[in-house]
Amino acid sequence: MNPEKIICPCKKVSKGDILKAMAKGAKRYKDVRAATGAGSKCGKCEKEIRQFIKKHRDD
Numbered sequence: 001m002n003p004e005k006i007i008c009p010c011k012k013v014s015k016g017d018i019l020k021a022m023a024k025g026a027k028r029y030k031d032v033r034a035a036t037g038a039g040s041k042c043g044k045c046e047k048e049i050r051q052f053i054k055k056h057r058d059d
C-alpha cells in the first residue's frame with residue numbers, strides 16, 4: 001500500500017492520513033471524517049474509506 005495515495009480527492013486526504021487518524025483513536029467512518037475531512041464534500045469516497053477502515057482496524 002502506498003500511504004501517499006489520495007483516497008479522498010476533494011479533501012486531499014491520503015491513506016496515510018486515514019491511518020494516522022485511526023492511530024489517534026478514530027474507529028468508524030464518521031470519526032475518520034471528523035478527524036480528516038475525508039468524505040465531507042461529495043461523498044463519493046465514502047465506500048472506499050469504509051472498506052479501508054474495515055481492513056485496517058485491529059479490533
Ligand code: FES
Binds near residue numbers: 045
Ligand atoms: S472524494 Fe471524498 S468527499 Fe469527494
